[in-house]
Amino acid sequence: MEFRLKELRKMRNISQLKLALDLNMNQNSISRYENMEREADYETLIKFADYFDVSLDYLLGRTDKTDINK
Secondary structure, three states: OOOOHHHHHHHOOOOHHHHHHHOOOOHHHHHHHHOOOOOOOHHHHHHHHHHHOOOHHHHOOOOOOOOOOO
16 A cells, blocks of 8 residues: 655645644654554544545545545
């Protein structure tokens, strides 16, 4: 599985600390998610997808389309 959190964060020039603060998390958790040392639960995945305005499928590497089907 290709988890695109780090890619999205870097593309938007956002630090781990800023992302963590914006999502009320800690920087260590962000690092562990990015390095696949920890799996995000559904609620956290939705927070990431909403924050970056991408679909869960894109975030999880299941598609290259960023669009969210609404």
